[in-house]
Amino acid sequence: MATIKFQLRSEANKAVPIYFYLSMGRGSFFRIRTGFSIHPSNWSKAKGFPKQNDEANKKVATNLKTLEKHLLECINDAQANGVEINNEFLEQKTNGCFNREEKTDNSLVTYQIQYIIDHSDTRKIQGKSKIGLAANTVKNYQTFKNIIEEFELVIKKPLRFIDLSPEVIEKFKNWLLKKQGYSVNHAGRSLAHLKSVSKDAEKLGVTVHPNAFKIETFNESNEDRNIVTLSFEELKLIEKAELTREALINARKWLLLGCELGQQGEDLMRIKHSDFRKIDDDLVVDVFQQKGKKHVTIPVTERAKKILDNGFPEKIALQNLNDYIKEAAKAAKLDEIIEGKKYDADTKRKVFGKYPKHELITSHVCRRSFATNFYKIIPTTVIMGITGHVKESTFLQYINKPKDRDENARLFLKSLNGGI
Template sequence: MPTLTFNIRPLKKNQNIGSINLRYSWKKGVSPFRKSTGLNVPLNSWDLKKERVKKNTEAYAYGKKFNAKIEKIIDFFDTLEKNYKSSGKEFTRAAISLDYHLFDKGVEKNTENEGFTASLAKYIDLLPTLINKSTKKPVSKRTIQSFKTTNKYVDRFQKSVNTTLKFSDINLDFHAAFMSYLQNEHKLALNTTGGYVKDIKTFCKYSSRNKDVHSDSLSSEFFIVRENTQAIYLDEKEIDLIYNHDFSENPRYGNVRDWMIIGLWTGLRASDWHKVEEMKNGFVTLKMQKTEGIVMIPIHWQIEEILKKRKMPKPVSDVEFNRIIKKVCYELGITEIVHGSRRSPETNRKEVGYFPKNLLISSHTCRRSFATNLYKADFPTLSIMKITGHKTESSFLKYIKVTPREHADKLKKHWDLKYKKI
């Protein structure tokens, strides 16, 4: 017979105040489910026998509200027991934990007939309260926005096929049709499509703890498509060319050039450039926007020279930077025909092919060039990763741009040094 009890435990910071906790036991031999109710009251205001806030104390002004919540918790567990008995599902700790979390946050639990997008919308509302297992931090705003965009495309897809998707519909047929829809109807790149499939797979895995999901959505065949990015980088000779050019007659170009040099020698994302307000003792230290990690980077001599002459460049938008830097590189003759990808000015979609190099350069080229040039200079990979924020060496090696010939040259140099041929 399931039992639900409430007790009070003194707070560490104030022994006169206690936290009201619940203990739910539903099966002999299984550790009970314990959880704080989030309610704190003076210890002398708690009735141990009735397991309620006393009515004849000064705490009753708010105790009435607290007792009402305790009653709601009791009703929640009563309803939970009835639902699981009627459905025949196994009563597990994971299921209880998830159901209570939804109840405590005021999010209605998904019903069996509820649509997939409606369920995903509730999950999105819940995301700010969850912790990312990898970072051990709250789910980032960037991740939440990704799920919102994913749900938007799933909703568009179901409208295009005139249906309301359920969890049972998220199978391999959906996987193939959804990817085709994104690539053919919306002209999305493979990596963008893969990101949305990843969100769907993550949500299905999360929901599988207390809901019947299609086994396909949890299988390896429900794959996340990826392709190697067709990006380019600037080598150190090209960087020197950009740094040494005189833009005194075109201050706007000169301002963008200065930001580019800062990006090329710090490896920072464009979103972090404007956080570089000052540099002390030869280093810049800041908190990165995307990963929220703290990074410390030494100041390159070219950046020092820019700061001595002109101080920090004037702020410039990412759009303005990307537009002008292509003209800067064109003026400097960085126009060789190379293989890469760019956003088509006609369709605003990614296209892969052969283009003049200046047309492929953007703010992110700075970061990729920073990592690639350091790697080619035999700087320790793990040290570069600490600055760029890459979590795994495999993802870092995919990120940098080193040709098979350049890898071979590194090996030849290693052998030549080892056997003293140079």
């Protein structure tokens, strides 16, 4: 059964957009702008509607109730007739409820972003022969569109490609970093997206400000990055920690197994017992990496076999895994105070500071710990084949290590002396 709730995504001291959240059950979920806005002080979180404290707010509340009824009727009709319900359908029905004209102005930055999203399945991937953007890439474009729409509220007008002067880009950058509190990497990616989208628009004949092609992107330097990993010794402490709750014991299995297989949290959670197979006397596991769309075969180490001997771990939601492995690491007394970024629920941003190490443990530590622990033990190209990295420079940046030009020579001689 479809349910609709209205929410705000910001508590800024200004009028902010009102969104509706549509749940279709079984993980089918949509978030769409209603086209209305309100100051957070006039919004009732408990009721999910504007406070009835003046005529303007009462009118917005009436419009939202009208929209809710209209959407549910459209959804019921669509389901009865086998029509696909997606973002485009919901945006169209939302605009239709209030007889709004659809935006078809290709000079708008948001129009071009939506164009890319709508044609993501046939879009050619730069530098590759295949077509079709990955799901995460499409999600990133949607996030970027939301960022541009929020910036448009600040400048109080739609952002057009012809507007991308040095002054506007500087204002956008400062807004990302200082007002929104985004990380250096996130702000840098947003500017990179803007530059890329501008190039796309020009190819389609849109007039673009020349400065858009000169946008400077950036990211954190290696010295500024705070990488959290678990050493073999720390993993032993977690393995031996006394845990009584089954949920924590199960999450610990995933953490230990993940640090031996070197996969992203999402890919790790998709591994099934049937994915393991034997090659001669060795055990391997086949994994399809969603981000790179690659099939990889990973050797199962003796430590991983020991974990599996106690039973394959039960499936668990990634957010629950992140919460539980923090508790497991705390039980292992990983209390060293280190620098890092921790998610703040109030600001909805990661805040840099000094925290006990167990508070900074997430599922991403699995892949990074694997890469760091086996670096200089296993040839870098072999590790990259497991983690999914394509470039050695990217891999070394991932584990925050400088390039060692002598390492291949050492590994070659070690292998040669070992009887190859």
